Amino acid sequence: MRSSDVQDLYRQYGQELQGYLSRRLKCAETAADLTQEAFVRLIRGGPQGLVDNPRAYLYRIASNLLTDHYRDQTRRPRASAEPLSIAVVDGTPGQERALLAKDRVGHLERAIGELPPRQREVLLLHKFEGLSYGEIADRLGISKNTVMVHMMRALAYCRDHLSAME
Structure with a gap:
């Protein structure tokens, strides 16, 4: 399409x-x-x-x-009000998982760096600064729909980039 x-x-x-x-x-x-x-x-x-x-x-x-x-x-475990009576396992990731995560973050940073400037700006403002689409639209002087289109394209590019790396 x-x-x-x-x-x-x-x-x-x-x-x-x-x-x-x-x-x-x-x-x-x-x-x-x-x-x-x-x-x-x-x-x-x-x-x-x-x-x-x-x-x-x-x-x-x-x-x-x-x-x-x-x-x-429904698959996510829900927090229980009752205290856990089971010993908590060390939640820190092993070295291999930590290295894989660091590598994936590097790929994501490269993908974000390859985005067109406006898409990158919209993505960073929403995902890292926590601005709503309306706030981004006001800040950049564009429509909310344009913000959504830029965001949709940026996310699709990042997903495709990460999928290609895996």
């Missing part, structure tokens, strides 16, 4: 899809992340031909992401 097609779909359905996810999740931040992921999946694995109903196709992706999200939530 062409980048311009995805941008058009994002402008047309992005906010609507995020609203749908936000109502289901009751969390605007997670809804924003899943909206981005829906468009990333559309870019990555979208059908080669034309989709008869792109809106329905995006909602199907979003529905699958919701299912995955809820499944992940």
Whole structure:
């Protein structure tokens, strides 16, 4: 699917899809992340031909992401109010895991460094300075939708870069 097609779909359905996810999740931040992921999946694995109903196709992706999200939530152990009576194992990673993590961080830093300047700036402001999309839009003098598109592309590039390294 062409980048311009995805941008058009994002402008047309992005906010609507995020609203749908936000109502289901009751969390605007997670809804924003899943909206981005829906468009990333559309870019990555979208059908080669034309989709008869792109809106329905995006909602199907979003529905699958919701299912995955809820499944992940049920798999995570919940904190218990009762004290643990089992001895706690040393949680520090072994040397091999520490080296692998350091290597992965290096690859991620290189991927971030290779991003176009605006995408890098948006990614750093959101992920490392904790600014919301609206705050980033105000700071950079661009629309919130543009911030979301830059963020979606930056995350997709970083994921692809890390996947290629593994």
